[in-house]
Amino acid sequence: MSPCFTCQSCDCWNCPNRIFANPEFDVTDTVVENLWKEITDIAFVEDTSGELVLDQPWRGFPVGEFTQDDWFYWVDAHHSKGVGWVYENISPYANS
Numbered sequence: 001m002s003p004c005f006t007c008q009s010c011d012c013w014n015c016p017n018r019i020f021a022n023p024e025f026d027v028t029d030t031v032v033e034n035l036w037k038e039i040t041d042i043a044f045v046e047d048t049s050g051e052l053v054l055d056q057p058w059r060g061f062p063v064g065e066f067t068q069d070d071w072f073y074w075v076d077a078h079h080s081k082g083v084g085w086v087y088e089n090i091s092p093y094a095n096s
Contacts (some may be wrong), residue, residue: 018060
């Protein structure tokens with residue numbers, strides 16, 4: 001899984017690194033944990049209602065629509081131990 005936040009493409013839909021809404025991608029706990037670490041380098045901005053939304057292309061998640069809460073729900077739905085466990089146990093700053 002290569003980082004895509006350095007990608008220059010304006011369209012994530014056909015990207016082989018797209019994870020969001022990609023039934024061909026096997027989203028394992030390890031993948032979710034790696035994304036948890038990776039998302040710390042991804043930009044979110046406040047929208048007009050004060051919610052944080054994704055501000056750059058990243059793994060096919062919808063830019064300008066995908067909120068920080070959506071991210072937590074997505075992690076909770078795709079990690080076997082849930083977002084609480086990931087939050088408490090996976091450091092975005094660890095080198096592993």
